[in-house]
Amino acid sequence: MNIKRNILLNPGPATTTDTVKMAQVVPDICPREKEFADIMKQLRHDLVRVAHGVEPKHTAVLFCGSGTINIDICLNSLLPAGKKVLVVDNGAYSTRAVEVCQYYGLPHIDLQCSLFAKPNLNEIQAVLEKNSDIAVVYTTHHETGTGLLNPIREIGLLAHKYGAIFIVDTTSSLGMVPFDIQEDNVDFCMASAQKGLMSMSGLSFIIGNREIVEKSKDYPKRSYYCNLFLQYDFFERTGEMHFTPPVQTTYALRRALKEYFEEGENAKFARHKRVNDAIHQGIEKLGLDYVIDRKDESGLVVSVKYPTIPEWDFNKIHDYCYERGFTIYPGKISTTNTFRLCSLGAIDTPDIENFFVVFEQGLNEMGIKTPIQK
Ligand SMILES: *Cc1c(COP(=O)(O)O)cnc(C)c1O
Numbered sequence: 001m002n003i004k005r006n007i008l009l010n011p012g013p014a015t016t017t018d019t020v021k022m023a024q025v026v027p028d029i030c031p032r033e034k035e036f037a038d039i040m041k042q043l044r045h046d047l048v049r050v051a052h053g054v055e056p057k058h059t060a061v062l063f064c065g066s067g068t069i070n071i072d073i074c075l076n077s078l079l080p081a082g083k084k085v086l087v088v089d090n091g092a093y094s095t096r097a098v099e100v101c102q103y104y105g106l107p108h109i110d111l112q113c114s115l116f117a118k119p120n121l122n123e124i125q126a127v128l129e130k131n132s133d134i135a136v137v138y139t140t141h142h143e144t145g146t147g148l149l150n151p152i153r154e155i156g157l158l159a160h161k162y163g164a165i166f167i168v169d170t171t172s173s174l175g176m177v178p179f180d181i182q183e184d185n186v187d188f189c190m191a192s193a194q195k196g197l198m199s200m201s202g203l204s205f206i207i208g209n210r211e212i213v214e215k216s217k218d219y220p221k222r223s224y225y226c227n228l229f230l231q232y233d234f235f236e237r238t239g240e241m242h243f244t245p246p247v248q249t250t251y252a253l254r255r256a257l258k259e260y261f262e263e264g265e266n267a268k269f270a271r272h273k274r275v276n277d278a279i280h281q282g283i284e285k286l287g288l289d290y291v292i293d294r295k296d297e298s299g300l301v302v303s304v305k306y307p308t309i310p311e312w313d314f315n316k317i318h319d320y321c322y323e324r325g326f327t328i329y330p331g332k333i334s335t336t337n338t339f340r341l342c343s344l345g346a347i348d349t350p351d352i353e354n355f356f357v358v359f360e361q362g363l364n365e366m367g368i369k370t371p372i373q374k
Helices: 018-022 034-050 068-077 092-104 121-130 152-161 210-218 228-238 247-263 265-286 314-323 349-365
Strands: 058-064 084-089 108-112 134-140 165-169 188-192 203-209 301-305 329-333 336-342
Touching: 018 247, 034 058, 034 203, 034 228, 034 247, 058 068, 058 210, 058 228, 068 092, 068 134, 068 165, 068 188, 068 203, 068 228, 084 092, 084 121, 092 108, 092 134, 092 165, 108 121, 121 134, 121 152, 134 152, 152 165, 203 210, 203 247, 210 228, 247 265, 265 301, 265 349, 314 336, 314 349
Parallel strands: 084 108, 084 134, 134 165, 165 188
Antiparallel strands: 058 203, 188 203, 301 336, 329 336
């Protein structure tokens, strides 16, 4: 089968390999068969390895849903009665966690920090010092909207110093930048199959400390479908998801993990880095500006300000690129209009070089001379 290869520079889902796409085409199977449970078992094991966890201390629990389901599950399941969540909030994804707290009526502190720089650790410490009822500290590792990478190791150290557990949304960093659940002082991390692992959307997973999951059995139950202990316990007893899993997506993830380990973590980090370098080169050559300082950036998302020239029209340049197989993504950060170029998927530097040829052509056809004069 010949499948058109699109280069997705949006922040996930990412470009996948043909072998991952084709891995979904399998004979029909009832997911309650042992053959399928064996696949699930191997997936759980491999996912713990991706996060550098160790079994049995760490475990992975899979869910059917997009990445946001993990945020929902972790927050509603891991907060003991009478305790509070502290959200270190410096971007759209941590704000989403605050919204989850609001929907469930969870006591929480929304520590709003600058969207354009790393959070201030002294400020976090002061909040922990003042609020001895904080049981969960929560933040996002890589804020995908800006490209900012948060200092999770330091935040985790603080959380533990004050007796709280540390939950991190690693959806857009796991498997792409160095991460070690133990060394980074993380109790729970999470991701979905379509980002760092370059697989299909619809399957998400939480990797974390088994003892805490077991303890959460006695915490208030705030959701049925989205309860971490319930799903974990069902997996442990039966090897299966509690309810129907996304069958074909599961086969794709199995294949994607095989390719992940074959490429090798370090080689993959190096590839993302060279793709990101190529993006920076292209942007600088065109005379465009970034949203955040490169030193604070993850190396996975380049967030670019719209040029302030009358000929600029994001939709026009988007459509020009899209028709030629390249997808770019708009986003508003506070009051700043931006677009993003991400290095998530199965792409490499020639794809970026080809993209910039098309992008520059598109700009020129819109009447924008390059490099852009501001
Ligand atoms: C993509 C992403 C999510 C999940 O978003 P979905 O639309 O539910 O897939 C969560 N957190 C971060 C940081 C992300 O980049």
